[in-house]
Structure formats: structure tokens, C-alpha cells
Amino acid sequence: MGKTSASIKLIQILTAKKDFISTDELAEMLETNKRNIREYVQEIEEAGYFVESKRGLTGGYRILNRSTLPATSLTDEEINALKDSADFLKDNNFESINEYNNAVSKFLSSVNYKDDLSPEVIYDKFPLSIPKKELMDRYQTVADAIEDQYKCDMHYKNSKNIVKRHTIHPYKLFNYNSGWFVLAYDEDVNDFSYFKLNRMESIYKKKSHFTKMEFDENEYLDEFGMKKNGEYYHVELEFSNLNVYIEERVYGKNQELEIIDDNHIKLSCDMQNKDMIVSFVLSFKSNCKVLAPDWLKEEVSNELLKMIELYD
Numbered sequence: 001m002g003k004t005s006a007s008i009k010l011i012q013i014l015t016a017k018k019d020f021i022s023t024d025e026l027a028e029m030l031e032t033n034k035r036n037i038r039e040y041v042q043e044i045e046e047a048g049y050f051v052e053s054k055r056g057l058t059g060g061y062r063i064l065n066r067s068t069l070p071a072t073s074l075t076d077e078e079i080n081a082l083k084d085s086a087d088f089l090k091d092n093n094f095e096s097i098n099e100y101n102n103a104v105s106k107f108l109s110s111v112n113y114k115d116d117l118s119p120e121v122i123y124d125k126f127p128l129s130i131p132k133k134e135l136m137d138r139y140q141t142v143a144d145a146i147e148d149q150y151k152c153d154m155h156y157k158n159s160k161n162i163v164k165r166h167t168i169h170p171y172k173l174f175n176y177n178s179g180w181f182v183l184a185y186d187e188d189v190n191d192f193s194y195f196k197l198n199r200m201e202s203i204y205k206k207k208s209h210f211t212k213m214e215f216d217e218n219e220y221l222d223e224f225g226m227k228k229n230g231e232y233y234h235v236e237l238e239f240s241n242l243n244v245y246i247e248e249r250v251y252g253k254n255q256e257l258e259i260i261d262d263n264h265i266k267l268s269c270d271m272q273n274k275d276m277i278v279s280f281v282l283s284f285k286s287n288c289k290v291l292a293p294d295w296l297k298e299e300v301s302n303e304l305l306k307m308i309e310l311y312d
Contacts, residue, residue: 007043020060130198154203169210230273236291
């Protein structure tokens with residue numbers, strides 16, 4: 001079966017079933033190997049179909065209901081207008097520029113448009129120093145290892161700038177604070193750990209498989225990121241002249257907002273990791289006042305004194 005015929009057959013299979021169909025099932029139906037499935041999926045995505053993918057035992061591919069017909073194309077003028085709007089918003093410090101660019105990128109890819117604004121392009125105010133291609137190569141290596149259940153060997157630089165070799169069983173890729181991480185079982189410590197892709201000095205797939213363990217992903221990840229990244233602390237903060245900005249986002253678990261007046265708002269929530277909490281408070285300068293806990297008041301005060309000393 002040729003690529004075109006296989007791609008058309010793939011569309012028919014995916015549109016006939018609402019649930020995810022695994023790569024193995026699709027490979028059997030199309031009488032091909034599962035590596036070709038990715039190629040066929042890419043073909044139909046370039047034709048304008050929205051294909052959703054999901055990893056894991058119940059994962060696979062499916063075509064979203066809204067995409068039973070390919071998306072229409074845009075004119076060059078419309079494409080340029082979208083690109084110009086992204087540049088304009090970036091120059092004017094639009095707070096949600098990353099989310100905006102990602103949404104526009106996905107839309108442009110869905111209308112069979114390929115240029116410098118692709119689904120991987122996310123404008124970051126402080127981009128990583130690692131070359132984008134190198135980061136994408138590491139991402140692909142890990143993604144392939146997850147799908148094929150291969151172990152990986154890597155040399156990893158920790159926060160103390162020490163490089164160590166690790167053998168890992170990768171389970172899940174995720175993005176946290178604009179950085180890519182992998183949740184993996186580390187043979188060296190016999191436990192699950194988080195590894196940041198840009199801190200990998202090198203990584204490659206081994207020729208040996210690993211058997212997936214039964215584990216609760218919710219013990220390690222939730223909607224706020226990495227659960228085992230420091231303890232959670234209940235904080236109460238008062239912001240001035242930032243009511244609209246503070247109301248736009250969720251900053252922690254069990255968040256509650258109290259409007260004091262037109263210029264003041266109180267934020268109460270559970271936030272993770274002491275260092276990150278202190279940095280968060282300081283990022284708002286004099287517009288943020290710590291109400292509780294006392295240790296946070298002291299940490300912020302001490303940090304401000306240290307900063308003053310630098311300029312004495």
C-alpha cells in the first residue's frame with residue numbers, strides 16, 4: 001500500500017472511531033510497521049486534519065470531531081497579519097505572548113502553512129542558551145524512548161554543576177515554567193526523578209527495553225507542575241495597583257482572591273518551594289506586601305537588605 005493510499009485509509013479508520021487507537025492497532029490494520037504510522041499521521045496533518053495523540057496504555061491517535069474536513073487555507077495577507085500581530089504583542093510586553101504564539105502556530109500548521117512560525121516556536125522573554133535544534137533532538141530521543149519503552153543513558157548536570165551518568169526509564173515529557181522535563185525512573189537511585197532536558201550533556205537510547213511499573217502519576221505531577229519540588233506553604237499577599245493582572249492567573253492551590261478596593265487585592269493560596277515563593281514576591285517589587293507567613297516576611301526582608309548592600 002502506497003503512502004497516499006495508507007494516509008487515506010488512516011483517515012477512514014480514525015474518523016470511524018471516536019476513541020484513541022494505538023499505534024500497534026493502526027500498524028496491523030494498515031499492514032505496516034508502527035514507525036510508518038507517525039509518517040502517515042504527519043501526512044494527514046499537513047492536509048489539514050487535526051490529529052490528537054496520547055501516550056500510555058490507553059493512548060494512540062484520534063481525529064478530533066471538528067476536523068472531519070480539512071481546514072481551509074489562508075491568504076498570504078492573512079498569514080502576514082497574524083505574524084505581524086505576534087510581533088506587535090511581543091514588542092508591547094503582552095503577558096500571554098507565549099500562549100498566543102503557540103495558538104497561532106497550531107492554527108497556521110492546521111491550514112497547511114509552513115514557515116518560521118511553526119508549532120515549536122514559542123517566544124520566551126529569557127530563551128535558553130542551548131541551540132533549539134539540540135533541544136529538539138533531545139526531546140525526540142526521549143519521546144521515541146517513551147513510545148518504544150527503551151532505556152536511556154545520559155550525562156546530566158545537576159544544580160551544583162556536577163555531571164553524572166544516569167540510566168533512566170523515561171515515562172513522561174512535560175513543560176514547567178517554559179522548560180522541558182522528563183519524569184523518569186532512575187536506576188541509580190531506584191526511584192522516580194525529574195530531569196531537565198537542557199541540562200543533559202548527552203542522551204541516547206539503549207538497545208534494552210524496560211518494563212513499565214505501576215505507579216500513580218498524580219504523586220509526581222499535577223496541574224501546578226512538579227509535586228515533589230519542595231513543600232507547599234500557605235501564603236497571603238496583598239497587591240497594589242495590580243487587581244486586573246492578579247485576577248487573570250492561578251498562582252497556587254486552593255487560591256482565593258479578596259478585592260479590598262479598586263487598587264488593592266488579597267491573594268491567598270498554597271505555593272511550592274521556598275526559594276520560588278521568595279522570587280515570586282520580589283518580582284512584584286513594592287507592589288506586593290507579605291501578610292503571612294512570618295518566615296516569608298523575614299526571607300523577603302533579608303533578601304532586600306542583601307540587595308541594598310550591593311549598592312552601598
